[in-house]
Amino acid sequence: MSCRIVEEISVVPVIAPVAQTAAGxxxxxxxxxxPKLGTIDxxxxxxxxxxxxxxxxxxxxxxxxxxxDAAELTAYETVxxxxxxxxTDNSVIVSVDNADVTLGYVTVKxxxxxxxxxxxxxxxxxxxxxxE
Amino acid sequence: xxxxxxxxxxxxxYIKSWEYVDDIEPxxxxxxxxxxxxxxxxxxxxxxxxxxxxxxxxxFGSIDFVIRHGEPNQDITLLxxxxxxxxxxxxxxxxxxKYRTEYxxxxxxxxxxxxxxxxxxxxxxxxxxxxxxxxxxxxxxxxCFALMRKFYIY
Numbered sequence: 001m002s003c004r005i006v007e008e009i010s011v012v013p014v015i016a017p018v019a020q021t022a023a024g025x026x027x028x029x030x031x032x033x034x035p036k037l038g039t040i041d042x043x044x045x046x047x048x049x050x051x052x053x054x055x056x057x058x059x060x061x062x063x064x065x066x067x068x069d070a071a072e073l074t075a076y077e078t079v080x081x082x083x084x085x086x087x088t089d090n091s092v093i094v095s096v097d098n099a100d101v102t103l104g105y106v107t108v109k110x111x112x113x114x115x116x117x118x119x120x121x122x123x124x125x126x127x128x129x130x131x132e
Numbered sequence: 133x134x135x136x137x138x139x140x141x142x143x144x145x146y147i148k149s150w151e152y153v154d155d156i157e158p159x160x161x162x163x164x165x166x167x168x169x170x171x172x173x174x175x176x177x178x179x180x181x182x183x184x185x186x187x188x189x190x191x192f193g194s195i196d197f198v199i200r201h202g203e204p205n206q207d208i209t210l211l212x213x214x215x216x217x218x219x220x221x222x223x224x225x226x227x228x229x230k231y232r233t234e235y236x237x238x239x240x241x242x243x244x245x246x247x248x249x250x251x252x253x254x255x256x257x258x259x260x261x262x263x264x265x266x267x268x269x270x271x272x273x274x275x276c277f278a279l280m281r282k283f284y285i286y
Contacts, residue, residue, distance in 0.1 A: 004194055004196060004249055005164055005194065005196045005279045005280070005281070006196045006247055006249065006279065008164075009164050009279065011198055011245060011279075013200070013243055013245065016200075016202050016203065016242050016243030017172055017200055017201055017202035017243060017273040017274065017275050018202050018203075018273065019174075019273060041164075041165075043166045043277075045166075045168070045171070045172055045275050045277065046171070046172060047171045047172045047173050048171070048173075088171055089168045089170075089171030089184075090168075090171075091166060091168055091277070093165070093166070119171075119172035119173050119174065119273055120172055121172055121200055121202070121243075121273075121275050123200070125164060125166070125279075
């Protein structure tokens with residue numbers, strides 16, 4: 001590959017870095033998902049999680065950026081459980097096929113069951129030529 | 133659009149046949165992954181965080197470091213430095229000075245992203261990481277990762 005990755009792939013913010021409240025959830029910004037998009041890789045990054053605590057990532061689709069008629073794409077639900085001893089740096093990647101996003105817009109909702117606030121953020125990796 | 137089918141003989145130098153193609157399928161797999169460098173955490177005034185060292189052999193070509201931040205509680209300045217070392221523990225660490233990057237964010241800015249585009253040929257010791265320092269007052273939550281071809285992530 002001769003070109004840089006950031007020349008091909010866009011890093012699109014979905015959830016700004018934030019300290020998510022204990023046992024809280026955050027729904028990210030809805031991104032347009034045009035027919036030729038192919039794949040969107042949602043990456044959820046989190047800081048420290050105690051052993052056995054979970055980070056649940058759900059994918060939602062909607063008709064517009066406001067989340068009208070939002071519906072979960074249940075097949076993409078992903079649960080990360082911190083191993084014994086805890087985990088200090090976690091990444092959950094969910095690859096969404098645009099063919100499944102029939103309403104046109106897609107995002108992720110992240111939920112934790114930790115006993116204290118969890119610093120986290122989420123972004124999407126999308127091929128630049130398919131961005132509107 | 134015309135698709136050319138190349139002959140397998142003579143290393144594909146000759147066109148065996150051609151055909152009209154009505155549409156091109158989108159590239160499904162992004163072939164790019166994100167490797168953790170610094171976990172999301174708060175960075176206070178005059179505090180720096182150095183991430184974990186990752187291998188960076190010459191054949192990788194390029195690694196794109198991405199630093200993201202949340203809303204700062206006041207105007208901040210982030211200084212990002214790239215360090216190379218001989219192993220994952222940071223043996224013989226030294227800064228690759230040319231990649232030092234300063235980034236400013238203002239209070240009220242909900243989030244931001246900046247990049248450090250590394251050329252692997254500059255990493256002569258084999259392992260590389262990023263250090264982020266908050267050189268101006270305030271506190272901000274940051275995250276740092278590397279975009280790499282999936283083939284090289286391990």
